Amino acid sequence: MNRTAAAALTNLSRPDLIERRAFLDGTWAARERTLDVVDPATGEHLVDVAACSLEDADDAVGAAGKAFLDWRDRPPVERGQVLRAWGKLMRDNARDLAVIMTAEQGKPLAESLGEISYAANFLDWFAAEGERAYGETIPSHLPASRLSVHMQPLGVTVAITPWNFPSAMITRKAGAALAAGCAMIVKPAPETPLSALALAKLADEAGMPAGVFQVLTGEAEPLARRLLEHTQVRAFSFTGSTEVGRILLAQSAATVKKASLELGGHAPFILFDDVELAQAVEGCIGAKFATSGQDCLAANRIYVQRGIYDRFVEAFAEATSKLHVGHGLEDGTDIGPMTRRSVAEKCGQQIAQALSAGARLVCGAQESPLGANFVTPTVLADVTDDMTIAREETFGPVAAILPFDDERDVVARANATEMGLAAYVYTNDLGRAMRLSDRLEYGMVAVNTAKFTGAPIPFGGWKQSGLGREGSRHGLSEYLESKYVCFGNLSA
Ligand SMILES: O=CCCC(=O)O
Numbered sequence: 001m002n003r004t005a006a007a008a009l010t011n012l013s014r015p016d017l018i019e020r021r022a023f024l025d026g027t028w029a030a031r032e033r034t035l036d037v038v039d040p041a042t043g044e045h046l047v048d049v050a051a052c053s054l055e056d057a058d059d060a061v062g063a064a065g066k067a068f069l070d071w072r073d074r075p076p077v078e079r080g081q082v083l084r085a086w087g088k089l090m091r092d093n094a095r096d097l098a099v100i101m102t103a104e105q106g107k108p109l110a111e112s113l114g115e116i117s118y119a120a121n122f123l124d125w126f127a128a129e130g131e132r133a134y135g136e137t138i139p140s141h142l143p144a145s146r147l148s149v150h151m152q153p154l155g156v157t158v159a160i161t162p163w164n165f166p167s168a169m170i171t172r173k174a175g176a177a178l179a180a181g182c183a184m185i186v187k188p189a190p191e192t193p194l195s196a197l198a199l200a201k202l203a204d205e206a207g208m209p210a211g212v213f214q215v216l217t218g219e220a221e222p223l224a225r226r227l228l229e230h231t232q233v234r235a236f237s238f239t240g241s242t243e244v245g246r247i248l249l250a251q252s253a254a255t256v257k258k259a260s261l262e263l264g265g266h267a268p269f270i271l272f273d274d275v276e277l278a279q280a281v282e283g284c285i286g287a288k289f290a291t292s293g294q295d296c297l298a299a300n301r302i303y304v305q306r307g308i309y310d311r312f313v314e315a316f317a318e319a320t321s322k323l324h325v326g327h328g329l330e331d332g333t334d335i336g337p338m339t340r341r342s343v344a345e346k347c348g349q350q351i352a353q354a355l356s357a358g359a360r361l362v363c364g365a366q367e368s369p370l371g372a373n374f375v376t377p378t379v380l381a382d383v384t385d386d387m388t389i390a391r392e393e394t395f396g397p398v399a400a401i402l403p404f405d406d407e408r409d410v411v412a413r414a415n416a417t418e419m420g421l422a423a424y425v426y427t428n429d430l431g432r433a434m435r436l437s438d439r440l441e442y443g444m445v446a447v448n449t450a451k452f453t454g455a456p457i458p459f460g461g462w463k464q465s466g467l468g469r470e471g472s473r474h475g476l477s478e479y480l481e482s483k484y485v486c487f488g489n490l491s492a
Pocket of ligand 1: 164165168294295296297453459
């Protein structure tokens with residue numbers, strides 16, 4: 001495998017999947033102003049992509065409004081055919097899409113391939129679920145009347161998507177919106193526009209009508225603000241930090257939009273001393289280091305019961321030390337670069353703060369010879385609840401291990417945060433597993449597994465981890481409005 005991302009991009013089976021133009025109203029739009037897309041592993045310049053203007057955002061909303069009128073009236077099965085064709089094209093071109101993703105995002109190629117499959121699944125799943133957007137009938141409280149509720153699409157919607165999952169966060173939102181009959185404008189993260197544009201190219205090939213799905217590339221803040229100012233935009237979905245989610249929610253309040261927010265996580269991983277050590281280590285490695293730790297589901301506080309604590313710390317550190325750090329296009333890489341330099345810097349700051357406050361360095365922490373965007377996988381033991389790493393999301397390959405003695409106490413500690421996305425529990429005691437799954441204040445609880453996401457599940461958080469759900473039938477309903485209809489005076 002060629003380790004230069006720019007060279008790998010020249011070797012795609014379909015080089016035309018590298019697109020530099022925005023996709024607006026079914027046409028490819030080049031712009032004089034551009035965004036610089038780089039390989040985060042090396043800083044190497046890859047391509048320049050169109051930086052759209054505020055007027056482009058206005059035009060995209062106008063085009064989406066027009067396209068919606070036809071799209072909403074198509075039978076769901078017809079909309080589903082376009083989504084399924086799109087998903088098939090993603091699978092047919094999976095390797096190219098994965099190389100593009102790794103080039104601009106940095107994640108290991110195997111993970112990029114996994115994400116393409118995960119992303120395509122949302123299109124298939126929502127293609128079918130769109131056919132089941134059932135309403136209801138209500139036994140009437142009024143004489144000679146018939147009461148019913150119909151589910152109808154909201155209209156023009158916007159997706160503001162992150163750089164850590166450059167494809168799946170687009171299809172998870174667009175699959176639901178389009179299946180419901182809405183039109184969607186995607187504003188991808190400035191770091192990862194190429195994945196979004198490649199998806200747009202395949203959507204176009206799949207027969208997506210002009211204006212139904214658009215990709216507006218460019219600077220994040222002004223474009224997002226402009227899109228949210230439009231009254232015609234009825235809903236938006238954002239995946240990213242809680243800090244930015246709050247700002248977008250405040251901006252959208254002026255026009256009372258429906259908001260679906262997938263925000264920060266700070267997942268507790270709670271491991272009781274009745275577990276089988278090897279299984280717990282394997283699960284925890286997955287939960288901590290997938291996506292090189294840049295994952296809202298990443299285990300951020302690993303609570304280990306005292307009876308297994310020392311053995312777990314040792315075995316977990318041994319497994320961590322074996323993780324291979326490298327370029328995502330290199331064979332055998334487990335941990336790639338941080339997509340943003342600021343993420344690597346934050347990891348360094350959290351490590352330094354924890355060590356100065358008394359945490360024990362078990363492995364890692366040394367500067368990476370590969371460059372400033374790389375973080376050596378690190379294990380810190382004896383972390384306490386007051387340390388920054390136990391209070392803030394890390395978003396990188398740094399594991400914080402905290403001991404605990406008692407079930408009640410660990411539940412209280414795990415819940416003592418404003419975040420509430422995902423929590424993990426490892427135990428062989430069924431009663432305890434059920435108690436914890438009841439008491440943990442999280443939108444998703446994984447018991448004895450690190451893998452739990454997928455198209456059919458309602459993905460989302462409690463508290464300041466977000467609003468609404470993505471995936472599953474709940475994800476579809478984010479893009480539907482109910483309409484109550486009363487037929488009166490029906491007596492002959
Ligand atoms: O980082 C957020 C998305 C994670 C996922 O869907 O697995």
